[in-house]
Amino acid sequence: MTEETYAIAVTVNGVVYHRSVPGRRLLSDFLRHDLELTGTHVGCEHGVCGACTVLVDGEPMRSCLMFAVSAPGHEITTVEGLGNTPEAMNPVQQAFIECHGLQCGFCTPGFLTTITAYLRDHPDPTSAEAREAISGNLCRCTGYQNIVKAVLRAAEIAREAPAAASTSGGASA
């Protein structure tokens, strides 16, 4: 029995992609397998680890808890859309480098998307608020200390250069 597929058009990082997918294709798998945007990582596949977090219309959501067929009509931003060249890094990416906010890097895409959206709404968090902001993301390497530092540093960078702080949806074709 062949499985029914559905033709969809999904906007990811400003680019419209046309694909045909089965109803059960998770957005996370759609990004990785169908679009080959492998920056989004898949960890637990039930919403706990936060590695697959992407921005849907600017708000962080778990891409493993959404179906690709539900995505048309929304603007999806993945880690690839945050500013992906050494010359044009997003303040959160810059801060992660400066503060050594990652080791193996598996969880990092989920942290970057989550923190980018958080700082847009809360530009000047305290250390306690920074911890709360990342409480939905798991990291097994760093012990979180440097990630918390990176949140605070990213806020600083964004304040120093407000123009670069926007949640850019870079048009990577």
Next chain:
Amino acid sequence: MKPGPFVYHRPLSVQEALSVLTDVGHEGKILAGGQSLIPILNMRLASPSHLVDINRVPGLDEVTVSSEAVRVGALVRHRQLERDTGAYAANPLLRQALHCVAHPAIRNRGTTVGSIAHADAAGEMPSVAVLTEAVMEIRGPSGVREVAADDFFEGALETCLDHDEILEAVRFGRFPEGTGTAFLESARRHGDYALAGVAAAVTVTDGTIVSARASFVSVTEVPTRLDLTEAVAGQEPGAVDWSVIDDLVQEHISPEADIHATADYRRVLAGELTRRALAQAVTR
């Protein structure tokens, strides 16, 4: 971990959704936010052969405040309700409890009404529904029926919803003037399932307590409301020894043990959280 195959339906009206649900019988499942349903599908604890995605149905994403209730449509995200200032003014318990529902990334997608339809006794919002004596607006092939929260929850993950019905909205009741509320829970990590939790409301008139009630998370089989009025009525809110409610709470709850906590620990936790929540409620 991938869901089993299903036929995907994307109705554009409630009527269309209902007709699909009627056609597919017990094989249909409604998808709203999916933050409880999709994990279940991913783990293949359920494999419905038809999924009815109601996210494109207009008119279901509204929060309306009236003098009696806060009406929440089936597509209102937790985050939307949490941020709604009118809803907060009308019933602060909603925001107090929503703050404990998972993490922001989950609240951005998950719906409050969906979590009530899911009827997990470890969920926060079913407990708020019974405490506020919410009314469920259930639409089926022959129209709308209204069911009190007390009659809605029938067992673990079980409600009185029939396979061809949609929980279209929930009307959370408002408390009388002079009521303070609090929501407290204890989890291993903020946002995880609570080991125990409690929603409390205390009404004070002319300086004395006239009513007090609580409902629980994770320590009762179905969400139910416990009336504590008799134990504390007539007392001054600032001078109550809240331990007088301990026996009533312990009699009411029936926690189970799991990998995270023993049943006895959950009992101690529920007792302590209830005392604290009541004490906090009277200061609001």
